[in-house]
Amino acid sequence: MENNKAPIFTLSIVAIIVGVALYKQFDFESLRFKNTALAIIYLVVFVFSVYVLIKNRKKKAEK
Numbered sequence: 792m793e794n795n796k797a798p799i800f801t802l803s804i805v806a807i808i809v810g811v812a813l814y815k816q817f818d819f820e821s822l823r824f825k826n827t828a829l830a831i832i833y834l835v836v837f838v839f840s841v842y843v844l845i846k847n848r849k850k851k852a853e854k
Contacts, residue, residue: 799844802843802844803840805836809837809840813833816830
């Protein structure tokens with residue numbers, strides 16, 4: 792069970808960094824992203840990391 796802490800910590804850091812970068816890419820005046828292709832990649836990585844974190848938390852709660 793101790794081996795599971797490092798990937799979760801890493802994914803948490805990735806989710807925070809990518810979430811902030813995605814927020815900075817968004818232009819609130821025009822309601823569009825500055826660089827759409829980069830924003831799509833950021834969004835995919837952010838959703839994946841949050842999905843894995845939630846999945847792990849649910850799995851830990853069942854035990």
